[in-house]
Amino acid sequence: MTTTFADLTTMRVGGPIGRLYVPTTIPEAVDLLQRVAATADPLLVMGGGSNLVVGDVGWDGTVIKMATSEFDIDGELLTAAAGVEWDRVVAAAVDAGLAGLEALSGIPGLVGGTPVQNVGAFGTVTSDVLHSLSVYDRQTGQVERWTPDRCGFGSHRQSVFKHSDRWVVLEVTYRLRRGGQSGPIEYAELASRLGIAPGGTAAPSDVREAVLALRRGRAMVLDPDDHDTWSVGSFFINPVLPEVPDSARGCPRYPDVKGVKLTAAWLIERAGFPRGYGTEWGDGTVALSSRHTLAVTNRGGATTSEIMKFAAHIRAGVEARFGIRLNPECDLVNCSF
Ligand SMILES: Cc1cc2nc3c(=O)[nH]c(=O)nc-3n(C[C@H](O)[C@H](O)[C@H](O)COP(=O)(O)OP(=O)(O)OC[C@H]3O[C@@H](n4cnc5c(N)ncnc54)[C@H](O)[C@@H]3O)c2cc1C
Known part of the structure; x- marks a missing residue:
């Protein structure tokens, strides 16, 4: 078959x-x-x-x-092939007493994907811990060892890999810290769950457990029985604009090298699309997650064209209300909206 x-x-x-x-x-x-x-x-x-x-x-x-499986820990350097499951890497680091990855617990996907969109959660991004990586250059046919400055990180979720298929990530090395606590936890909800003040630190194993619990609450840990997780996580990327338009004055925002990063979930909700929206839309195969506004989900039996129609409908609503155009965070291949 x-x-x-x-x-x-x-x-x-x-x-x-x-x-x-x-x-x-x-x-x-x-x-x-x-x-x-x-x-x-x-x-x-x-x-x-x-x-x-x-x-x-x-x-x-x-x-x-990728199902490549090479894996090694050498002092504070953890190296894994692109095909190793990401959360296994996080668990192995925590078990080995290495701090640095714990806030990235529970993110689906494999090691090779982590530099592609500079994967991040709860205030940590891949570039914070990236030491070096091996890439295959499809133009030259050579394998090269790169330092992070070649990856084009900077603006939210961007990298040289994101819009080019020239390089294939073969292996990634992360620089971690042996012994001791996590980095400062600035993310208020995570700090509160850990019983610490924002900016405080905690044992990496405690951070991992707290992150997994928070993520499960938002259907952000894969579960085949839970349609809220049949998604790509955040379908839309948080928009980065030179400045905040008057229409979106109340929107939570964060500094970005290219201007201001706005919260796509806020825009979607305020445009009239609450969590779970869409169960009555079309033939019910596609809806926003009931636990996370940014996740477009397959309720069972959806096709890509139904997902695209739904995404276009959400984008049009946000654009009509705020004049802001949302773009996909995920990679769309042979489809668009
Ligand atoms: C429930 C859920 C929750 C999520 N939560 C988060 C989150 O908290 N934070 C976050 O940042 N992301 C999150 N995501 C998105 C996703 O998990 C990450 O982007 C992940 O890193 C993708 O890895 P992957 O191996 O699945 O890549 P794929 O989906 O297989 O590929 C994604 C893109 O990367 C390219 N690619 C993959 N491997 C390589 C390689 N070795 N070399 C070159 N290009 C490659 C592909 O061609 C494609 O363009 C979530 C997704 C889901 C479903």
């Missing part, structure tokens, strides 16, 4: 895959990448499919789904 993207992504939509390869070691991945380069076949590299929505037409080319 043909594998589809619905089988391999957390949104569980998307059509058939032409040719699927699942390398389990880095040399095998490099060999495959070089062999595909020698053909005219279009290539899509993926990890856990938790930030990817592919059209109902699928991908008539090669898909390399």
Whole structure:
């Protein structure tokens, strides 16, 4: 039976895959990448499919789904291949007495995805702990070792990997801290759950437990029985604008290198789309999560085109109310809205 993207992504939509390869070691991945380069076949590299929505037409080319498994801890440096499950890395770091990753507990996906959109949660982003990475350059066919300054981090969720398929992340090294406490917890809800004041610190294992509990409450930990988690997490990216328009004066905001980052969830709610919105919309296969406004979810049996129609409907409502255009945070392949 043909594998589809619905089988391999957390949104569980998307059509058939032409040719699927699942390398389990880095040399095998490099060999495959070089062999595909020698053909005219279009290539899509993926990890856990938790930030990817592919059209109902699928991908008539090669898909390399990373399952590479190399893993090493050397002092305060943790190195993992792109195919290692991210939350296993966080758990291993905490178990080994290494601090730095605990706030990123429970995020779906694999190691290779973490620099792609500078994955972050509860005030920590990948670039805070990134030491170096190995990438395969599809233009030159070479493997290179990069320091983080080459990754183009800066504005919210941006990186050189996000809008280019030139580089494939093979392996990532994170610099952590041995012994002691987490970094300062500025995020008020997390601090409160830990019973500390914002800015305080806690044992990494306690932070991990608290983060997982908060994430479960928002359906942000994958659970196959819970349709609120059949998503890509935040479907829309928090918009970054040069300044806040009058229409959105009350919107929570944060500084960003490109201006001001606004809260997409606030905009969506105030535009008339509360949590759970959409159960009566269309034929009920797509709705906002009942526990997280930013998550567009598949209620079962959705198609990509239904997801796109729904996303366009939310975006149009926000644009009509605030004059602000929302963009997807996830990667859309062979589909758009
Ligand atoms: C329930 C839920 C909660 C989430 N919570 C968060 C959160 O708190 N914070 C957050 O930042 N994100 C969150 N996400 C989004 C997602 O988990 C992350 O973006 C994750 O890092 C994606 O990794 P992945 O392996 O699943 O990548 P995929 O979805 O497989 O791929 C995403 C993109 O990265 C590219 N890519 C993947 N692997 C590689 C590689 N090795 N080299 C080059 N390009 C590659 C793909 O081509 C694609 O463009 C959440 C998602 C879900 C479903």
